[in-house]
Amino acid sequence: MNLTLKIWRQKDANTQGKIVDYPISEVSPDMSFLEMLDVLNEQLISKGEEPVEFDHDCREGICGTCSLQINGEPHGPDRGVTTCQLHMRMFKDGDTIFIEPFRANAFPVIKDLIVDRSSFDRIQQAGGFISVNTSGNTIDANSIPVNKHDADKSFDAATCIGCGACVAACKNASAMLFTSAKVSQFALLPQGQVEATDRVMNMVRQMDLEGFGNCTNTGACEIECPKGISLENIARMNREYLKASTK
Numbered sequence: 073m074n075l076t077l078k079i080w081r082q083k084d085a086n087t088q089g090k091i092v093d094y095p096i097s098e099v100s101p102d103m104s105f106l107e108m109l110d111v112l113n114e115q116l117i118s119k120g121e122e123p124v125e126f127d128h129d130c131r132e133g134i135c136g137t138c139s140l141q142i143n144g145e146p147h148g149p150d151r152g153v154t155t156c157q158l159h160m161r162m163f164k165d166g167d168t169i170f171i172e173p174f175r176a177n178a179f180p181v182i183k184d185l186i187v188d189r190s191s192f193d194r195i196q197q198a199g200g201f202i203s204v205n206t207s208g209n210t211i212d213a214n215s216i217p218v219n220k221h222d223a224d225k226s227f228d229a230a231t232c233i234g235c236g237a238c239v240a241a242c243k244n245a246s247a248m249l250f251t252s253a254k255v256s257q258f259a260l261l262p263q264g265q266v267e268a269t270d271r272v273m274n275m276v277r278q279m280d281l282e283g284f285g286n287c288t289n290t291g292a293c294e295i296e297c298p299k300g301i302s303l304e305n306i307a308r309m310n311r312e313y314l315k316a317s318t319k
């Protein structure tokens with residue numbers, strides 16, 4: 073396939089960025105999207121030009137590092153996949169592809185297609201954990217019965233990889249889907265009850281402090297989420313928040 077790539081180039085956080093055109097040829101439909109960018113970068117390096125900076129790590133949909141807005145959609149046109157799992161067979165010969173970083177005030181651009189998502193880390197640090205004594209007195213997790221329905225729902229919430237596509241998809245740049253997944257995975261388990269009140273209050277407070285917008289129930293986040301995190305987690309977080317605020 074021969075393609076035209078229109079890629080956001082930005083030197084650093086303080087420099088104005090712009091879209092730059094890059095024609096690329098002989099792209100195999102079997103390449104992943106990131107492999108296609110690798111080929112482009114090899115060509116740029118061989119011409120003495122600066123390669124395009126983009127985030128990646130596992131390249132198998134686990135780490136949540138890859139984060140590209142492709143033709144206006146976080147992680148591109150496929151469903152249930154991250155950018156690293158997107159294949160060039162989703163495009164056709166002659167296509168023009170716009171490639172931009174995830175856009176949100178709370179995700180400032182570091183360079184080109186790389187954004188700073190440490191705001192997510194700070195939300196996690198505010199309460200996305202349970203405190204367990206690991207000094208040798210730990211209770212075996214399996215000794216606390218959890219009903220299957222709750223265990224499954226908790227596991228579903230725990231599959232959130234913190235990629236930020238939900239924020240990039242949202243017209244309000246809301247982080248409610250991410251935060252609610254991190255609240256829900258513990259809210260559904262007995263082990264999560266001890267710190268439940270502090271957890272939801274502190275995580276929501278941090279989310280607001282980071283400058284994420286509000287949820288207006290549009291649902292774009294759920295559609296673009298590569299892990300299929302459900303909007304019902306947002307409803308659960310709202311219930312947890314209401315419960316915690318009345319204590």
Ligand code: SF4
Pocket residue numbers: 231232233234235236237238239249250253293296297298299300301
């Ligand atoms: S909820 Fe989905 S889109 Fe948002 S960070 Fe988690 S995995 Fe990514």
Ligand code: FES
Pocket residue numbers: 127128129130131132133134135136137138154155156157
């Ligand atoms: S590089 Fe790890 S999820 Fe894409």
